[in-house]
Amino acid sequence: ASDAAEHDLVIIGGGVAGYVAAIKAGQEGLKTACIEKRGTLGGTCLNVGCIPSKSLLNNSHLYHQILHDTKKRGIEVGDVKLNLAQMLKAKDQSVEGLTKGVEFLLKKNGVDYIKGAGSFVDANTVKVDLLDGGEQTIRGKNILIATGSEATPFPGLNIDEKRIITSTGALALQEVPKKMIVIGGGIIGLEMASVWSRLGAEVTVVEFLGQIGGPGMDAEIAKQAQKILAKQGIKFKTGTKVVKGDDSGALVSLNVEAAKGGKEETLDADVVLVAIGRRPYTEGLGLENIGIDKDDRGRLVIDQEYRTKVPHIRVVGDVTFGPMLAHKAEEEAVAAIEYIKKGHGHVNYAAIPSVMYTHPEVAWVGQNEAEVKASGVKYNVGSFPFSANSRAKTNLDTEGVVKFIADAETDRILGVHIIGPGAGEMIAEATLAIEYGASSEDVARTCHAHPTLSEAFKEAAMATYSKPIHF
Numbered sequence: 001a002s003d004a005a006e007h008d009l010v011i012i013g014g015g016v017a018g019y020v021a022a023i024k025a026g027q028e029g030l031k032t033a034c035i036e037k038r039g040t041l042g043g044t045c046l047n048v049g050c051i052p053s054k055s056l057l058n059n060s061h062l063y064h065q066i067l068h069d070t071k072k073r074g075i076e077v078g079d080v081k082l083n084l085a086q087m088l089k090a091k092d093q094s095v096e097g098l099t100k101g102v103e104f105l106l107k108k109n110g111v112d113y114i115k116g117a118g119s120f121v122d123a124n125t126v127k128v129d130l131l132d133g134g135e136q137t138i139r140g141k142n143i144l145i146a147t148g149s150e151a152t153p154f155p156g157l158n159i160d161e162k163r164i165i166t167s168t169g170a171l172a173l174q175e176v177p178k179k180m181i182v183i184g185g186g187i188i189g190l191e192m193a194s195v196w197s198r199l200g201a202e203v204t205v206v207e208f209l210g211q212i213g214g215p216g217m218d219a220e221i222a223k224q225a226q227k228i229l230a231k232q233g234i235k236f237k238t239g240t241k242v243v244k245g246d247d248s249g250a251l252v253s254l255n256v257e258a259a260k261g262g263k264e265e266t267l268d269a270d271v272v273l274v275a276i277g278r279r280p281y282t283e284g285l286g287l288e289n290i291g292i293d294k295d296d297r298g299r300l301v302i303d304q305e306y307r308t309k310v311p312h313i314r315v316v317g318d319v320t321f322g323p324m325l326a327h328k329a330e331e332e333a334v335a336a337i338e339y340i341k342k343g344h345g346h347v348n349y350a351a352i353p354s355v356m357y358t359h360p361e362v363a364w365v366g367q368n369e370a371e372v373k374a375s376g377v378k379y380n381v382g383s384f385p386f387s388a389n390s391r392a393k394t395n396l397d398t399e400g401v402v403k404f405i406a407d408a409e410t411d412r413i414l415g416v417h418i419i420g421p422g423a424g425e426m427i428a429e430a431t432l433a434i435e436y437g438a439s440s441e442d443v444a445r446t447c448h449a450h451p452t453l454s455e456a457f458k459e460a461a462m463a464t465y466s467k468p469i470h471f
């Protein structure tokens with residue numbers, strides 16, 4: 001791209017939101033540039049989020065299973081050893097393959113990929129500090145901000161990504177810590193607690209609320225998750241807040257107390273993971289030069305068509321409203337390009353699934369029971385335990401339950417909450433059902449293959465308006 005070149009669309013940020021928008025825009029024939037300062041595409045998700053965490057979750061689960069769950073299956077194993085360096089290498093290879101794949105897709109779709117940090121000069125002009133040195137200025141008829149999010153720091157604890165870490169450090173620890181404290185029992189906290197606990201660390205999760213799982217998880221499911229994870233060896237301190245931390249000694253020490261006040265104690269650990277949420281990232285973006293608004297949580301304010309108050313500047317992904325999820329960012333990216341190209345686009349925010357990739361997995365879509373209750377709608381709950389599902393039984397993997405919530409009057413599905421093996425794949429069926437406005441009876445009368453875990457899903461639907469067969 002030459003300096004003078006005017007693009008139809010300039011995208012700032014090459015994360016899931018930015019790169020998906022770039023590909024879609026390329027497909028739609030828009031002359032597009034995508035600016036990314038990380039050096040690789042894919043953003044948080046591919047580089048230090050979804051992908052590396054799932055690599056470590058998968059392989060640490062295998063390791064843990066080989067150590068603790070083979071005998072009763074008739075498999076005798078010999079000397080099992082952890083090769084952490086190799087496990088980290090396998091993770092890095094997955095990340096590298098995928099980020100390079102994205103770069104190929106941008107090229108294939110004719111997108112100019114510009115490596116550097118972008119900042120607004122004016123409402124149509126972005127200056128890029130190139131990673132290789134020097135500067136480039138590009139102009140866009142449309143500009144899409146997709147700069148994502150960053151870990152929220154904990155006041156008083158200095159992140160060095162070695163002893164006091166965010167998820168980024170937790171994906172790259174070079175040895176298994178003896179003791180690890182996780183501040184925040186949300187999705188990041190629980191996924192990373194699972195990885196390091198399986199690999200041998202003594203892990204304590206300190207959660208401010210009375211319930212783990214972060215926002216959205218159904219209380220009943222969260223309770224089961226906590227019980228199962230505790231059985232796997234993770235210690236929990238819920239209803240507990242960290243008052244202050246001290247990293248000057250050989251161990252990091254944290255003062256914690258009951259969230260409602262009172263009982264104080266000191267915990268110490270080799271490594272402390274700060275996982276108290278993420279916040280929008282707009283540093284160095286030069287927003288002051290274009291005067292667009294942020295809300296009180298730093299999110300860029302947009303309308304239904306992803307437009308800021310400067311209408312040709314749009315925003316998608318973690319840096320604006322909604323759940324900070326890769327698939328949400330992806331949906332918005334496609335919709336934003338459709339708005340630019342065709343004037344209409346659509347994301348159904350009522351049907352965005354959430355998955356926690358622990359074992360068993362936890363997954364949900366739609367409203368949880370507390371939300372339905374608060375809405376005043378009369379509802380029915382149907383549930384089915386995996387312990388009564390034939391496939392779960394043959395797999396010797398029976399922990400968990402499927403829970404349906406449906407409108408008592410119309411039977412329309414309002415929410416589905418699963419804890420169990422394969423929950424993350426199974427939730428796609430619930431999402432489709434909600435997207436199509438299905439009733440629980442629609443699902444229950446749909447033939448499901450036997451023997452599969454998805455029969456538990458069907459029978460939970462059946463239990464919502466009638467009785468399940470196998471329980």
Ligand code: FAD
Nearest residue numbers: 013015016017043044045049050118148317318324325326
């Ligand atoms: P990001 O992925 O953060 O991308 C923004 C990009 O913009 C970055 O690469 C950044 O370098 C770049 N950038 C910022 N400012 C500039 C600038 N001025 N110039 C140029 N470039 C700039 N979500 C899921 O759905 N499933 C999961 O399993 C999952 N696991 C996760 C695990 C972890 C440990 C973490 C931290 C997150 C996880 N997430 C997961 C959340 C997911 O990563 C985010 O929702 C997703 O990455 C958001 O995409 P985005 O493009 O909006 O932002």
Ligand code: NAD
Nearest residue numbers: 184185186187188189207208214242275276277278324355
């Ligand atoms: P989160 O908001 O999901 O959870 C943070 C937790 O920390 C909450 O339970 C909160 O009550 C607790 N907390 C906050 N302040 C605290 C304090 N001072 N002391 C103790 N506890 C405190 O945030 P996260 O887990 O950091 O994840 C960030 C984002 O990344 C989320 O939006 C999440 O959806 C996304 N993510 C998704 C996945 C996935 O989809 N599998 C995986 C990782 C991250």
